[in-house]
Amino acid sequence: MTFTKTKQAPAETLKPERIPAADPPAALQPTGARNPLSEPSRPESSPPIAISFDSFNAFYGDYQAIDQINLQIPSKQVTGFIGPSGCGKTTLLRWINRMNDIVPTARSTGQLHLHDLDVLASSTDVVELRRRVGIVFQKPNPFPKSIYDNVAYGARLHLKLTRTELDALVEWSLRKAAVWSEVKDRLHKPALGLSGGQQQRVCIARTIATGPEVLLMDEPCSALDPISTSAIEDLIFELRQQFTIVIVTHNMQQASRVSDMTAFFYQGKVVEFGTTDQVFTCPTEKQTEDYVTGKFG
């Protein structure tokens, strides 16, 4: 994969005004690292599994938050996690890039794999894992820096790029996050001066700039107005061609709109996991039916 290859990318997925001319820096092609500018591959009829939980349990001290979960999250699709508050959705999401390492009482048992990588192994490079697995939180959390520096932050840490290459990467990321046209004339202004919806999209740009394989989204639209929400949902639709996306949401309509697969969680267990179409039109479990129709939760 090369920078110049972006010239051949489909126009609808990438419409650069300025094509980076430089060859790809070696730093963009380390083992396991993916060039964020690489072409999206088409979803297959039976996609491979990106994330796999096997007999997975998670605890906070004595409290068991996740109970014997077996879940296979398909690659390059959007998987929605739904369920009432406290059912373990966010806990599970945070284990995927080991965010729970910083919670002293958090521990887990069982298996968690990202493709062939044993996520829970002590030998796993957590910094590299978090580059491969980006996360976007409920509340936009840009760094108190310029928009440009926010997006360039991860790339400066992980990749050795020239100024031109970094410019191209920032532009690509902001375009992908559907916020470029709104911020291109104020790239060096503080990101905190943007609206909530713009901040969230800048945070998404920051996340994808490091070329992750997986994008975790923890209620990314809960603090946004309907227009910003719609922009983020459109963005998820666009990004699903290139990333494996896992989204936690309390908004049933959002889950049904954006996700290909839906997992319903209740009391730390996966009650039902199936295509979104099936879960929302004809769920097999009574608890799922009661939850999606608003009878509890």
Place this chain on the structure above:
Amino acid sequence: MTKHLDRDMDRLHRDILSLCTIVEDMIGKAAMALRDGRLELCDEVTAEDETVDRFEVAIEEECLKMLALHHPVAVDLRRIATVVKVNNDLERIADLAVNIADRARGVREYPEFKIPKAVDPMVAHVRSMVRGALDAFVHLDTAAAREVIQRDNIVDELNEHLIELLQNSMQTRSQWVVPGLHCFSAIRHLARIGDLATNIAEDAIYLVDGEIVRHR
């Protein structure tokens, strides 16, 4: 949100039950008018059709409103989608009852023409199919719904038998061609009501199981 949806669902359920009652009554009256030549029942059927038309529009509007306002999913979505279809089928059945009543008027102009006796079992079967399909829909009984679907074959056989009888009588006595054609049409309408009862039974199965069983 759920209470609002439940309230609207209850109202929708009551409305569709009222419509079912009227339509069943219309089929009974139209059949009696055909068999016994009671023309006063034809007028009643025509008058009831106007009520059915108003109900049909009101129920469809209610369904569209619920889809727009509540964004129902799962069983709630299936129920509203099914009501939209059953509502439409009931309105079509009511129209067919009016058509049968019109044919009864036509047959009555030929007092010497006798409606074949085999019409009685066909009317009984069609009425029981409609009743069975609506009961299956109301009581969420898929076994009953499947039984209704099976019975459509009997109606089809009776329909073929009656057509043969009418063809023979029209071939032997040319003055019976006109009343024979009226009777022929009425029987076709009855058979069509049986088909629509089958549709309702299939929709009842979709409502319960989420499975579309048509064309299998």
